[in-house]
Amino acid sequence: MADTLREQQMRMARFIRDPQSNPPPPGIEARRLAVYRRLFFGNVQSLLAGSFPVLQASLGPERWLALIESFYANHRCQTPLFTEVAGELVEYLQNRADQPGWVAELAHYEWIETVLMLSDGTELAHDPNGDLLQGVPLLSCLAAPLAYAWPVSHIGPGRIPPQVPTTPTLLLACRGADHKVHFSRLAPLAHALLVSLQERQVSGREHLAGLAARAGIEPGTIETLGLELLINLKSQGVVLGTRLHERPVRL
Structure with missing residues (x-):
């Protein structure tokens, strides 16, 4: 039962992360799955938009959305802290050769302000x-x-x-x-x-x-x-x- 539950959870997570590449878990209607997708993805997108306002505006709505969808689907964050997710996007962009060079640098420039603002270093x-x-x-x-x-x-x-x-x-x-x-x-x-x-x-x-x-x-x-x-x-x-x-x- 535990293995079955875990597999169901993983299928749910994979679908919410990347619905274009993963089948939906059985037994859950599409309307409910869409609600979960909007909830989880929307929170991440809103968080990152607040951390990178200039990057978002410079890319424009379509390119920004595509970037965050790709990040959400393909990157595995190493932190559970919301305040550090912006740093994960910066790291992700360092390896995105398909993006113009200014994208990764602008993201780092905006991110460093948050790092110093929140720093509790002694x-x-x-x-x-x-x-x-x-x-x-x-x-x-x-x-x-x-x-x-x-x-x-x-x-x-x-x-x-x-x-x-x-x-x-x-x-x-x-x-x-x-x-x-x-x-x-x-x-x-x-x-x-x-x-x-x-x-x-x-x-x-x-x-x-x-x-x-x-x-x-x-x-x-x-x-x-x-x-x-x-x-x-x-x-x-x-x-x-x-x-x-x-x-x-x-x-």
Whole structure:
């Protein structure tokens, strides 16, 4: 009996997920099945529409519906939390080569705002007055450097570039003291420095030396500019200060 019940439940779930590819379970009238389909699919579509309003508007009703139907039918979410379903769509779009490149990037751009808004991350212990060159600068857990091939901050209905631009869009997303997520444009050096802070626990001087080496220039050439940049990022709350109880890790 248990196996029979489970099989009935699975047939019901498969049909509701993708009625075009799966037969309906026996003994349930089509009208009732349609109600279940509208209920479950409608909830997911409504949830995702609220998370990706610009993507929905940019795709238009038909393409948006087709995308969400495909996601609903083919993706297996790894989370039971409604607040994390948007991240599942972002992951799904990373593997959809049939979609224009701007679709996945715009979805990620909209999603990161929700991630930072809902984040309950705790900042690590730090010295707010630490030496940003000698010490190990600490990036706020509520800040994220972003790089996109498409100009995601300007895409919208009727504003889709015909081709990918020659220069990337470099952005900083950061949740401020007002608990709102703010986006700002980044120069290439600022973006590279923030990514380095995100990836490596070394002194500020070593971060700048690494950037200089990649650019093929002398470290002293950018150290003054880099220190000014670190100080400016600290004034914005993006860099918190320097890490405590840690020695710089030399890589």
